[in-house]
Amino acid sequence: MLVQGRKENCVADKRAKRLTLGSHVASPSSMSFRVSASSSVKPEKDIRIGLLGASGYTGAEIVRLLANHPHFQVTLMTADRKAGQSMESVFPHLRAQKLPTLVSVKDADFSTVDAVFCCLPHGTTQEIIKELPTALKIVDLSADFRLRNIAEYEEWYGQPHKAVELQKEVVYGLTEILREDIKKARLVANPGCYPTTIQLPLVPLLKANLIKHENIIIDAKSGVSGAGRGAKEANLYSEIAEGISSYGVTRHRHVPEIEQGLSDVAQSKVTVSFTPHLMPMIRGMQSTIYVEMAPGVRTEDLHQQLKTSYEDEEFVKVLDEGVVPRTHNVRGSNYCHMSVFPDRIPGRAIIISVIDNLVKGASGQALQNLNIMLGYPETTGLLHQPLFP
Structure with a gap:
């Protein structure tokens, strides 16, 4: 009734195969880095990341995890209530990183990024994401695109869905279960914790x-x-x-x-x-x-x-x-x-x-998903061992 366990060498081969997924969707030679000095930093890595809602816990976790990512660099960060401030003034534990100044969403230039993590509250995300350039890869950490049934979303979240046309292309991002669908996705709804x-x-x-x-x-x-x-x-x-x-x-x-x-x-x-x-x-x-x-x-x-x-x-x-x-x-x-x-x-x-x-339940799984969407090994930037004691 049950599938027998595979031999260790087969397991190792499968893991190695997954850790060398695909090719990168962008390279330094094929990308033009146009960034505003007032709100961005000059990219030193392959992929430019935009982070919406950087002043919350999940946004801070994204930044912490990306500090050790060899290919992703945050070049745009939004936080409407903290616009004009530095990230270290909001989260002092991140002061060692070279990060752009926080800006409001309305002042963000999304032509300067290749992918976006959206860490905004539910109800605000739909209208923003539907206006983003369609070339961007997006992982949304809110609940706005997790439910396929629009009526069910309205029932449980108490407001109408504002991007119904986008819902059809969304892939639910439970990584270990839906990995193959995530590889082909443009917009991923990151699961709840x-x-x-x-x-x-x-x-x-x-x-x-x-x-x-x-x-x-x-x-x-x-x-x-x-x-x-x-x-x-x-x-x-x-x-x-x-x-x-x-x-x-x-x-x-x-x-x-x-x-x-x-x-x-x-x-x-x-x-x-x-x-x-x-x-x-x-x-x-x-x-x-x-x-x-x-x-x-x-x-x-x-x-x-x-x-x-x-x-x-x-x-x-x-x-x-x-x-x-x-x-x-x-x-x-x-x-x-x-x-x-x-x-x-x-x-x-x-x-x-x-x-x-905050990690597997939010920002870590989001990074795991974006790695897959962009053809990088899904463990990249995520092999931090647990903190104990």
């Missing part, structure tokens, strides 16, 4: 018909950085510290995104019970998922299927049986750790999946 932790373990199990489509229960927990950098009373230290807070009960906006992905692979409607919780920590995310196994299936089968599915993936690690994933062990990295455990209730299993919500 919770959907990443949930779909990575569940998609292979649903595809192999090892778990039932019904009664999937997800208990998820996130660090407070997932709520963004804006000043909010609910995110004050005295409100967050020494406590756990459930939110978005039954109505969290990641629900339709999760169900869309699971329904696609199941080829039937999948409805989940999903409850997220805010934890008194900065980074990290854990999804504890309770599933019913198909008749005759054991937890060992689930574990083996995940091992087989991800054995040649750099960023998804299926831990040995009995080893519990911990958010500490992926902090600051693009890795996802997961494992499977037997439930005390017969026929049920417990899956635990952890990521750093």
Whole structure:
């Protein structure tokens, strides 16, 4: 019933093959670097990157990760409320990098870049992206293009979709699952953090018909950085510290995104019970998922299927049986750790999946996607090991 594990040399060959993907879409000799001295820096690398919404946490993570990327260089950065300021004045930990001055979106010259990361809030992204030059490769980290069903977007996000014509060409960017589609994409909708932790373990199990489509229960927990950098009373230290807070009960906006992905692979409607919780920590995310196994299936089968599915993936690690994933062990990295455990209730299993919500749950996966879109090895700039302790 289950695919047997491949031999080590085959795994190594496959990984090596993926790390030498394609050819670059642009080279220094074929590109003209036209940059404004007031808002840009002279490019020293192959690909010029524009970053929209640079003053938020995901924007700062993009900048941090690109510091070690040999081919991508940020040459344009927007932040409307911080326009005219330097990036180091907004994020002092990035002062060692040579970065352009922040500008407002309306003053940005997109003819000076080759690709764009969009880290703007949902609801503002659609109108901006539809006006960008069509030659640009774009990875959107907001939720504005994740849902294919326009009516569903309007229902869950409370506003009309403002770029319906673009939705048809969008590719959903769950990298390990949809890599081949991402290679050909111009516009990628980067997945949400919770959907990443949930779909990575569940998609292979649903595809192999090892778990039932019904009664999937997800208990998820996130660090407070997932709520963004804006000043909010609910995110004050005295409100967050020494406590756990459930939110978005039954109505969290990641629900339709999760169900869309699971329904696609199941080829039937999948409805989940999903409850997220805010934890008194900065980074990290854990999804504890309770599933019913198909008749005759054991937890060992689930574990083996995940091992087989991800054995040649750099960023998804299926831990040995009995080893519990911990958010500490992926902090600051693009890795996802997961494992499977037997439930005390017969026929049920417990899956635990952890990521750093700002990296694999946002900026890291976005960089992984852009690497693929531009023909570079997808691990480029992303092999930082987790920060511990």
